[in-house]
Amino acid sequence: MRLLLVEDDDHVAAALSAVLSRHGLTVVHARSGGEALQALLPDDAEPFAVVLLDLGLPDQDGFEVCGRIRKVSATPVIMVTARSDVRSRIHGLNLGADDYVVKPYDTGELLARIHAVSRRTGAAGTGGDQPVEESIPREPLRLGSLAVELPTRQVSVDGTVVPLTRKEFDLLALLAQRPGVVFRREQIISEVWRTSWEGTGRTLEVHIASLRAKLRMPALIETIRGVGYRLVAPAAGPAPDGRPSAP
Known part of the structure; x- marks a missing residue:
């Protein structure tokens, strides 16, 4: 090599x-x-x-x-x-x-x-990482104002495209496909970084922090202390009469 x-x-x-x-x-x-x-x-x-x-x-x-x-x-x-x-x-x-x-x-x-x-x-210089999931939904994943388009690897908030690195996108895509589900740190590292090496944990934390900052949605990704992370679907907006929508 x-x-x-x-x-x-x-x-x-x-x-x-x-x-x-x-x-x-x-x-x-x-x-x-x-x-x-x-x-x-x-x-x-x-x-x-x-x-x-x-x-x-x-x-x-x-x-x-x-x-x-x-x-x-x-x-x-x-x-x-x-x-x-x-x-x-x-x-x-x-x-x-x-x-x-x-x-x-x-x-x-x-x-x-x-x-x-x-x-x-894989072969250096011939392209980036492939999306985490082999089966890629055609329709964008929509979570409140957030839209994640897996085929084009594009993310937008309120219709404005947010540029992400390859790993940031893969991480967000993994969490967004199963909102509310807690992913263990080891599972995320295995899926996104394709390794079981524990030293990748610090890199995971930095990517999580970067995603929260770029999306300007700090509460979107919740830290489950001692376990891992989960994506929290944004709350629905108010109903037409001004009352909160039913969960």
């Missing part, structure tokens, strides 16, 4: 490349955002399965690089950075990163994440 490592520190890159190579990965090292984008241009070489992207690059911010990668390639991107705040995590995932790893990290954990994203996307 071929991997693009975007890291400006040669010592860090050399050490990580040695570890990854021992586990059967072919590592190509880019020292800047410009080198990374150049390396992702189509050529006759084997496509990259994953991009490991540091955020502190000399020529441009890693967030900007991720956004530019997403315009030219569907190759999975794992951000590897010392920025541990939730805002940075959400921003990176919103830009299209598939995962976010905070330094210092365990190399075993990083390897597990690399293999997880490569399994989910």
Whole structure:
């Protein structure tokens, strides 16, 4: 499996490349955002399965690089950075990163994440993840002002389209197809991330937070402490006479 490592520190890159190579990965090292984008241009070489992207690059911010990668390639991107705040995590995932790893990290954990994203996307660069459900309803799922169109992978609130990342859509689609049903965290991770690895739990929390913020419906996804999450169908609007509609 071929991997693009975007890291400006040669010592860090050399050490990580040695570890990854021992586990059967072919590592190509880019020292800047410009080198990374150049390396992702189509050529006759084997496509990259994953991009490991540091955020502190000399020529441009890693967030900007991720956004530019997403315009030219569907190759999975794992951000590897010392920025541990939730805002940075959400921003990176919103830009299209598939995962976010905070330094210092365990190399075993990083390897597990690399293999997880490569399994989910199949051949790198040839398209995104498939919808969670194999049988896709033709009609939009409507929950109050929220509409989820599975065939087109489009979400709208009050008729306004809300752009979501691939994983955000897959997560919402899973919950929206069975509103009111509690999905265990392990079940969601298995269905959406196609892995049973426990370390994905933090990524799930970040995606839930991002969905609540983007949809501007914080109460839509309810946290069931110690279990998982469920989608709460919005309450019906008032009846014509001003009284609440019957449940």
